[in-house]
Amino acid sequence: MADIIQLLPDNVANQIAAGEVIQRPASVVKELMENAIDAGSTQIDLVIKDAGKTLIQVTDNGGGMTYTDARMCFERHATSKIKSADQLFQLTTKGFRGEALASIASIAHVDLKTKMPDEDLGTQLHIEGSNVTEHEPCACPDGTSIQVKNLFFNVPARRNFLKSDQVETKHIVEEFLRVAMPHNDITFSMHHNGDEVYFLPAGNRKQRLISIFGKQYDERLVPVDEETTIVKLSGYVGKPDKAKKTRGEQYFFVNNRFIKSPYLNHAINNAYSELISKDHFPSYFLFMEVDPQSIDVNIHPTKTEVKFEEEKSIYAILQSAVRNSLGKFNVMPTLDFNQEATFSEFIDPNRPVVEPEIKIDTTYNPFEKEKQAKLNNGGSSIRHAERSTFPSNPSTNIQNWESLYEVTRSSGVNSEQTVETDLNQSEQRKMFQISDKYIFTSIKSGYVVIDQYRAHYRILYDAFIQQIEHRNGESQGLIFPETVELSKTDFKLLNAIEDELKILGFAYQKEDYTINITAKPSSLDEVPSADIIAQLLDNFKMNADNNNVSPKETIARSLASGTAIRKGKKLNPQEISDLVDRLFACEDSQYAPNGKKIIINFTFEDIEKQFN
Numbered sequence: 293m294a295d296i297i298q299l300l301p302d303n304v305a306n307q308i309a310a311g312e313v314i315q316r317p318a319s320v321v322k323e324l325m326e327n328a329i330d331a332g333s334t335q336i337d338l339v340i341k342d343a344g345k346t347l348i349q350v351t352d353n354g355g356g357m358t359y360t361d362a363r364m365c366f367e368r369h370a371t372s373k374i375k376s377a378d379q380l381f382q383l384t385t386k387g388f389r390g391e392a393l394a395s396i397a398s399i400a401h402v403d404l405k406t407k408m409p410d411e412d413l414g415t416q417l418h419i420e421g422s423n424v425t426e427h428e429p430c431a432c433p434d435g436t437s438i439q440v441k442n443l444f445f446n447v448p449a450r451r452n453f454l455k456s457d458q459v460e461t462k463h464i465v466e467e468f469l470r471v472a473m474p475h476n477d478i479t480f481s482m483h484h485n486g487d488e489v490y491f492l493p494a495g496n497r498k499q500r501l502i503s504i505f506g507k508q509y510d511e512r513l514v515p516v517d518e519e520t521t522i523v524k525l526s527g528y529v530g531k532p533d534k535a536k537k538t539r540g541e542q543y544f545f546v547n548n549r550f551i552k553s554p555y556l557n558h559a560i561n562n563a564y565s566e567l568i569s570k571d572h573f574p575s576y577f578l579f580m581e582v583d584p585q586s587i588d589v590n591i592h593p594t595k596t597e598v599k600f601e602e603e604k605s606i607y608a609i610l611q612s613a614v615r616n617s618l619g620k621f622n623v624m625p626t627l628d629f630n631q632e633a634t635f636s637e638f639i640d641p642n643r644p645v646v647e648p649e650i651k652i653d654t655t656y657n658p659f660e661k662e663k664q665a666k667l668n669n670g671g672s673s674i675r676h677a678e679r680s681t682f683p684s685n686p687s688t689n690i691q692n693w694e695s696l697y698e699v700t701r702s703s704g705v706n707s708e709q710t711v712e713t714d715l716n717q718s719e720q721r722k723m724f725q726i727s728d729k730y731i732f733t734s735i736k737s738g739y740v741v742i743d744q745y746r747a748h749y750r751i752l753y754d755a756f757i758q759q760i761e762h763r764n765g766e767s768q769g770l771i772f773p774e775t776v777e778l779s780k781t782d783f784k785l786l787n788a789i790e791d792e793l794k795i796l797g798f799a800y801q802k803e804d805y806t807i808n809i810t811a812k813p814s815s816l817d818e819v820p821s822a823d824i825i826a827q828l829l830d831n832f833k834m835n836a837d838n839n840n841v842s843p844k845e846t847i848a849r850s851l852a853s854g855t856a857i858r859k860g861k862k863l864n865p866q867e868i869s870d871l872v873d874r875l876f877a878c879e880d881s882q883y884a885p886n887g888k889k890i891i892i893n894f895t896f897e898d899i900e901k902q903f904n
């Protein structure tokens with residue numbers, strides 16, 4: 293029988309390698325930028341068009357390549373960075389596998405121009421699907437410029453799997469930042485479809501973070517510095533009260549290479565435990581310098597995973613260094629609007645313990661009470677509304693909306709009577725709160741347990757959607773305008789949702805990347821604008837991958853989830869019954885906008901079964 297095994301042609305081998313190394317436009321950005329850094333550049337400019345689907349161009353002012361190297365660099369396993377396997381463990385460069393350019397050239401149209409500073413002429417080269425169609429001397433600036441066009445032109449399956457421009461751009465920005473962040477001594481710029489997205493001048497580490505994330509980070513960051521024999525650690529962590537609801541700002545770098553490490557992330561989370569709530573993520577920008585021999589970078593094709601020799605020690609060092617910093621800079625936890633109750637509210641050591649007193653009312657007449665309760669329910673008495681601890685009401689078309697927010701108590705009645713009346717109301721409806729989280733109530737067919745946070749989330753969400761649709765948000769002017777400083781990307785994001793924000797009642801002036809808020813929805817008057825805006829933007833970033841959620845829905849979700857009553861919040865009987873009424877008036881009272889269950893039903897049958 294004839295032999296059937298043969299070596300794959302180079303272009304096929306390259307395409308297979310490309311499958312691992314180049315997953316999307318952002319992967320090209322990463323590889324080209326890393327090459328520019330390895331070439332010793334002091335300025336690197338990234339230009340993309342249509343989220344990198346049409347063009348990705350990286351221009352540097354580094355060492356350049358010779359005429360021959362300009363051709364060689366597109367060969368598989370062609371690298372100037374290592375010569376033997378033992379050098380794998382002394383890496384000081386980003387690249388070493390010599391497969392990025394070969395992979396890219398096999399699945400795109402590539403133009404290269406390169407010149408070494410002490411040469412008069414440079415080289416230009418055109419290559420398409422691994423075929424070189426042009427290779428000649430040319431006049432060009434010092435350094436290297438590579439243009440990658442029509443990515444995946446010959447791999448339709450890949451091309452069709454690309455996400456929307458918005459999502460692909462988000463990935464590119466992320467890769468750009470991961471490379472730019474640790475290399476603060478290099479000037480970077482990024483342009484997309486002709487607009488400047490980032491300009492990051494060379495400077496110190498903190499300046500780099502501030503030019504990426506915005507001026508407001510100056511006071512949000514706490515420095516971390518620790519030097520041991522195993523690792524030299526530096527960088528910044530975010531103050532606990534500025535923790536985010538998205539994982540976004542968590543960066544580890546080892547020898548200036550971005551890495552992902554759930555294990556080390558855990559160390560940081562531990563350092564923050566008790567300082568931030570469970571659904572928040574600390575921000576961190578941590579740079580570790582270790583002996584290249586003590587890590588293995590070559591365990592993953594994109595080199596974002598690294599094996600440490602002394603992983604456990606590094607874990608311990610990280611955790612204690614971050615703790616120390618938080619302690620040293622006296623960063624005390626402060627409450628944000630997502631956390632309602634503190635433990636101190638429940639456990640106050642200074643409060644004397646009072647034994648409950650039992651009073652017997654000898655004039656008690658059950659029938660009289662029932663009469664009074666009916667009267668109150670009929671609403672015939674004039675009620676003096678008093679602001680409850682709920683966020684105030686978004687006015688909507690829903691009838692009686694106010695009743696959810698305004699605690700109604702007859703003035704002039706003594707407090708004992710008030711309690712009695714409240715009890716009556718809730719007893720009548722058989723409703724009560726369990727462990728300050730759930731509401732238990734009866735319906736015709738059995739019982740239901742309602743998640744109070746999700747119920748309120750649904751109610752507020754529907755109200756915000758109605759306001760946007762009917763363009764009738766209620767605005768409240770601010771006596772003192774609130775200033776929010778944004779990063780460039782956040783600012784752009786905000787511009788994209790300006791219409792919806794205005795409909796809801798926001799009014800603001802823009803100046804550079806700062807917005808001065810002069811009015812905001814009256815339902816949010818107790819929540820600081822900076823928090824509202826930060827949460828809105830976070831939600832937008834989180835939903836960027838999800839094309840099914842419209843801006844309107846994202847805004848409504850964000851505002852509603854941020855202001856809904858939390859679990860752990862004690863509700864009075866009036867609030868309980870209002871919440872339940874409003875919930876059942878919603879079109880979908882079963883599920884919260886995030887798809888989570890609001891209500892659990894127990895039929896009498898279910899209950900009977902349990903006793904069998």
Ligand code: ADP
Pocket residue numbers: 323327328331352354355356357365366370371372373386387388389390391392393394436
């Ligand atoms: P690696 O970076 O792993 O060596 P690449 O395929 O990314 O592999 O690049 C191959 C070689 O091409 C590099 O080793 C380097 O010698 C050369 N090269 C690539 N980009 C540049 C650049 N921007 N400036 C100078 N040389 C470059």
Ligand code: MG
Pocket residue numbers: 323326327386387388390392393
């Ligand atoms: Mg490389």
